[in-house]
Amino acid sequence: MADAGSPLMLDAPTRRGVLAAAATGLLPLLLQLPPTIGMTIAAAAVVVTALSWRKPLPAPLRLLLTLALLAIVLNLTGFSVGRDSGCALLAAMLAAKPSETFNLRDARSLLGFALFAPFATFLLDQGPVALALGLLAAIAVLLALLRLADLESGDIAYRPRIRDRLVAIGRLMAIGLPLALAAFWLFPRLGTPLWGVPERALSRPGLSDTMRPGEWVDLMSDDSPALRVQFFGDTPPTQQMYWRGPVLWNFDGREWTQPGWFRALPAAPMEPGDVRWDYRIELEATDQRQLVALDLPLAAPEGARLSLDHGLHVRRPLTSLSRWRIQSAPPRRYEPELRRTLRSAALALPDGFNPRTVALARQWRREAGNDDVAIVTRAMDWIRSDFAYTLGTPLLGRHSVDEFLFDEQAGFCEHFSSSFVVLMRAAGIPARVVTGYTGGYYNRFGDYWIVRRLDAHAWAEVWLEGRGWVRADPTAAVAPERIYDTIEDRAGVGGGLFGDAGGLSPMLDMTDWLRRGWNDFVLGFDASRQRQLFRPLGLGDMDGARLAALFSLVAALALLWMAWLSRKGEREPDPVLRAWRALGQRYVRLGLEPMPHETARDWAARVGRAQPHLAAELNALSEDFSDWRYAAPTPGHDAVRDLVRRLRAHRPTGPRPARNPGERR
Template identity: 60%
Template sequence: MAHPSQILDPSSRGWALATAGLALLPLLLILPSTLALGFGLTAVVVAALAWRAPLPGWLRLLLTLAMLAAVFATMGTRLGRDTGCALLAAMLAIKPAEAHSLRDARSLLGFSLFAPFAAFLLDQGPMVMVLGLVAALCALLTLQRLADAENQAPPLPLRQRMGVMARLVGIGLPLAMAAFWLFPRLGSPLWGVPERALARPGLSDSMEPGAWGELMSDDSPALRASFRGDPPPPEQMYWRGPVLWQFDGRAWTRLRWLDGLPMPEVRAQGTTWDYEIEMEATDRRQLVALDLPTAAPAGSRLGFDHSLTAERPLSAPSRWRLRSSPPAQFEPELRPALRAIALDLPGGRNPRTLALARQWREEAGGDDAAIATRALEWIRAEFAYTLDVPLPGRDAVDEFLFGTKEGYCEHFSSAYTVLMRAAGIPARVVTGYVGGYRNPFGGYWVVRRMDAHAWVEVWLEGHGWVRVDPTAAVAPERIYDTLEQRRNAARSGTGMELLRLDNLGDLTDWLRRGWNDLVLGFDAGRQQALLSPLGLQHLRPTQLLAMFAALAALALAGMIWVLARGERERDPLLRAWRRLGRHYAKLGLGRAPHEPALAWAGRVAAAHPASGPALLALSRRFAAARYAARETQTHRLVEDLRRHRP
């Protein structure tokens, strides 16, 4: 049982619980919505039930088991960063069940501060940073409140507590800035960070029915592109990603071993696009580039089929400088082994598609282009685009071509590729993104995850691989109309209010891009560029460490001096009185160590009648507060002493 003097008063408990809630908030905003809602409601209910007395042990154990079951039911048994963060949120949600004493409140605060730091493992956005800073500042205010309660002193007004907090932040700020600007940027972390248990939406090296449903409904940015020169026309904005060769009757997968083959011959057209893309974090290695990239930027590899792969998982936003040119001929000579792979189909699947392809081959003879065109005309005439499609059965292509005749890019590209292979035309599926819209604030192009797309490349004699987009034959507005054009069409009848909301979204994305550039993108190159105006170029990591150590030593010395000064004199009233004496000492009227306050004020009044009356009044109030305890508003006297000048 805690001593009565250590029991939390309602005000201090409210501060502690509110601070814990603020610390938990950034983590809840990142976790899956079902878990976040459950944890938030649990935290509120537990805090209300435990307001007067701690919850019994059996109830806390039951809550703990229920929270663990919820986490593993949502995320599975595979441990990852998000699983660990969810467990931390669960424990923090039930921690108020035992917040009864001052010691419990301090434990709650210390435990809750892990939450915003854990949130950075999942998202490094500005919102998480702002919420984390607010939680840390509130924790300082609450700790000061708990210190006053422990000393049984009346709590300071909020304004004064915020002043103390600001001084504490100011003391540590130089060391934090020195660490951010000068500590050497590492190419990889010092320890291994586990992967996520739940994958982020994004491109992968496989495509199977229903896997793209979540991706096609996600309007968050996938990448941002800035062009040095004119951007490509909308019909050329195909952002090439993984190329899928192998089909097992249900899923298309990428053949990684092909990347070890010599690069195929590519004859580019005269147009070249020079641009920079900023990829959002996906925790995968897949990169995209305009069709076709001419070379791989540093930190990536260009595959045999001209798909880009990063050397490390994209766990944070990253920038890539690229050049692309549309191909005039792409691998005009196809090797027999690759032809066999590009014609391979699983046996015993989709018999109606195979029969139709054989019929078309007999009718067209050796004209592959005629078969490809005939398939596009059929799709354009009889098929429809929709995202609401059921999962297919065993013969998925037959069901699509001869049954539903409705779907989205995943269905169109898969069925078209199977149809071409069955007709003896080498074909493969290419995944990536298509389109984008120009942000008017930054002048850059935004490609969202909902712009994910799959198209087909067929190999034609004399041309090599040729892009064919069967989805565009059905719904060209889905492919060639940019999001901005669609949004402008929506604005025309909705008035100025929606126009302002849309502009707010563009402004928010522009600010997020600036955050990625200035904070998250502050890498070794940016660090060198920061120091180059000082004549410090091409510094080695040891030199950067030496500079950081020097500035850190100065910052620590300043912190020690300020803290020691406050330690030498804890009484704010005595500090203000001695500070007043130093002001008069500059005029040769300093107080002698043996001189009483009133005697010193009388001597100054005799020498300087203009300042004497005010100083005498302050001296009487100081003596009454210091020795007779007659001054009830000590904080007002401290402010008056600080404001007085000779």
Template identity: 60%
Template sequence: MVELDPASRHAAVLTGGACLLPLLLQLPLPIAVLLALTAVATASLSWRRPLPQWARIMLAIAAIAAVLGLSGFRLGRDTGSALLAAMIAIKPAETFALRDARSLVGFALFAPFATFLLDQGPLTLALGLVAALLALAVLQRLAEVESGDVPRRASPWQHARGTGRLVALGLPLALAVFWLFPRLGSPLWGVPDRALARPGLSDEMRPGDWLDLLTDERAALRVQFSGPAPPTTEMYWRGPVLWHFDGITWRSPWWLRRTEPAPVDPVRAPRWDYEIEIEPTDRRQLVALDLPLELPPGTSMSVDRVVYAARPLSSLTRWRFRSAPPERFQPQLPAELRQLALQLPAGFNPRTVALGRQWRRESGLDDAAIVQRALTWIRTDFAYTLNPPPSGRESIDAFLFGYQAGYCEHFSSAFVVLMRAAGIPARVVTGYAGGYRNQIGDYWLVRRSDAHAWAEVWLPAQGWARVDPTAAVAPERIYDTLADRPSGGGGLLEGFGASAPLYDVGDWMRRGWNDFVLGFNAQRQDRMLRSVGIEQLGAARLGLMFAAACALALLVMLWFSARGPREVDPVLRAWHRLCARYEALGLAREPHEPAQDWAARVAKARPDLAAPLLALTRRFTDWRYAPGGSDRGDRQALVRDLRAHRPPRRNR
């Protein structure tokens, strides 16, 4: 077993950490922090000597148990990637031999590849490329350790050059695969779903669920309008509609997805045509501007006009919609939907139920008047905050008659319960509100922090009408909230101030990445080929073109490989050139022939060259192989003499 010198071991361990970094950034925060601490602790405890076998076994069991516990014992891409990261984190505990170091580096390369199952952003690609380059450089160093060429080991710059050459050799083939490989219309079979869902809209809502979402400034969707865009006050991006309330949680009944969408008639102008780019959510719910009129291919619509994709949104997707504000939305409400929109759990929130019934009994109050009375109360006495007090079993009563402060989740839920108690059909609608116009790309950005919940009430002769009780709160009463934003802007941009254009440039570049790389599908591939004059290229012809491009790329790789790398060591380079001169005389050295044996054979054939060649060969072998030869330090003199030796040809 070849022992590993400390510098090579440290390089292998640090490379394992570089490979682990992009994967940790995509795992849930508790798991990522645990694995990062495990990796640092393992590397520190085993920095000088390996941990005992019993300690390594206990460490592996503890890491696996912690990952499974934090993931809720749910199997999927997240859990599998976390287990892979755990094994890489504890591998340095036994990395002290050359074989172990090579195993660590090779095994760690799976981490950047697993990261692409969770995210395909530019940061993930950049970190993955850095990790791969470091791994190739360390593998070159380990090869030198195995050869025993430690005194003449290449410098880091030479390792970088060698790694760059390897990458350049494979680049033509990689480009051919990306541009010409036939694109599949559906994801690969056998790729498991994510065990832990990404933050986003859900078909459930319970108190406190949205806090993480409302503080998440990452992009949720980007929208490009064909023509004028609606005002931001009309930008309600419709998502899941919640009907059923059990006193704590709002849910969307699954059977509503199989019913025909409710009629919208008539639709008043204007109509908005737009393309929406939705970030991955691993859910099937789409969002569309309120209300969507037409469905894009591969989608379906429920009775409450919520759009669902045929497959989970596990990657970036684009959809074209047409929307318009309705004049009337389902003016005739079926009995089963009316009953569902009036349902209240027994024994919950008695004060709210009593107030709603009181308003109904009072003469002169129709449905529209009750709605306005509730909005006036909210506008007068309530405030917006992201830090409301914790609510107990009677959460609606505590909100309406107690602390009277909360965010959209509290306002919409309490408003719908109050309306139902007054006999008005109502439901909670979730989605996003508003958006920020990117001045550079001329598109609208909606972040996850723009998540919003509002209400819809059913009014006679009008049907479902949107009511946003959160917007009824006076602006001067809103405090401690990310919603305190300039018109059309966001809290993050407000914090940037004059640097907001930098944010625009960054998000515009991310959108370009999505369009150029992640959005390169079969349609984009077809348009690219048509732009260079290739029309109606079927799957068979595309496959032939792909095979031809790969063959050409492989030929280029073979040609560069056949040329061979330039010898790094100047002594070896001078020695090889000397051997080439004798090859021209018909005295070539065989590949298996030692230098001393070859020089002796040449001396027999050419006695006139025996003395200088044998002397040079002895000096070269002493420098190359002797543990402490006297001439090893005189490299420049040896190189000069090897270059100066010119064997003369025989006289006729």
């Protein structure tokens, strides 16, 4: 045993188990961090562990490695403060900790901090995979802590079966489960949080209020769902599913932006057509304040507001999954009277950019006179006949629209929409860029539509006399035979992960349907649904006071359950005494268990009289046990291990003896 006051050192198997448990705790967090940061921290953890595999690294080297890793992580996060940067720093510190983890105290410290990693993961993602990996990490850490307890008690030589360990951990989890469930279902939830979760330092892939031609390639290669939509009643044709997001007005020659002050203006007048679409959107977290809706939303849902250009905005960033019930309709006329200020904004072009485009537009205007429709039709016909769709367009220069229209004549939606709007404005037709998503994939299991991030799209709106704003999608005008290169072509999946996965399609549908169920059952359990929880029992809506009272009652019962199980599951810390008591329990089936008043030798003698074939081995064990418990000096660690092994190996056999009527039990 270690000297008093000196740290107890880990043996090699125990240290490997501690490191493996810490890695299991770190894994879910690394999977949620940006790939570059996650892979950097994982590689650093492997290097640190390899360098310190046999002995601790010198303190100066440990300090140097830790500072270097932290500096790299801070540089990758842009020295910003947010949820993801904080989680990345936690992961980096966990990756550096194995360099000094060689004694019991440091091992417990590492395992304690490793449990923070799965909890930090929930700041970035609350999906079922994150939960499953978090539970796996908790089990691994508890297994390692049990191993450390055996090391501290001197019982390290004996490794119980993994099933027994898991049963012990299951008992620990069962102790706290009722209280956890009561807190989830019954603890009163606030309709709005008292404080906000810190925003991310690194943006998520998704729509934004800016667009620079060529920068959407990463977004359009992301096959993860952006939103799920369930229609109530009629469903629009897929080719009419334009999901409206940020509307971009300002152009500086390179980048399109959304005027922030337009959000404060009331929505422009719109006369809806005869068709109505009623639907519910489940929007994945974006960390933005912009919603998307089917073109055009008739009104803002509760908690959102409708801006001048019919964009939907919320007050707080959408840091978690949200649901919105919306009605939309294709417009018959949309803002038929355009105010002078808005007309000027929809015609503005920066000076000194794209002279060839401006010259062509003015030529078309002279030839068409006042016929704006003829100019729009001429532009669409030109695109249909001469242009191609591809992702391989090189980065364009200062006169990006000129280069696209007259030199490249091939690109994707950003190039088409941007160039089309510039061409229209140069011809005197008010125009703007609209970004969002288009299309959708129908999930047959859940009867809903999935819109993916790679469905991101940009199109144009032009203002025509008497009709107002009219959608014009130049990208859609490209003939199918002139589409050369798409994200699906590059990925080799022929239609996307959901669109054309062959035999995998039903499995992927089922997987997403299960994820949607998780979103509905767990992530969507908010204050409103909590109040309605007991409606099926005829109790009506539960206010905060009634919920608090019910939670207090259930929590009290859960605490009594925890106390009872904890007392029932108390564990004798001494391995020899624990093994001796377990030995006595094996004699219960023979009716020869030890009595409270019997000494070890007396009990062994009684068993020997009843079962002579057990006498020799049990007498020897009782002698050694008595010497260990009462004799001096204290036996060495090897002798204790040998005694525990023999006590555990002893198995009584034989028939149950006849009971003496006069014997006291």
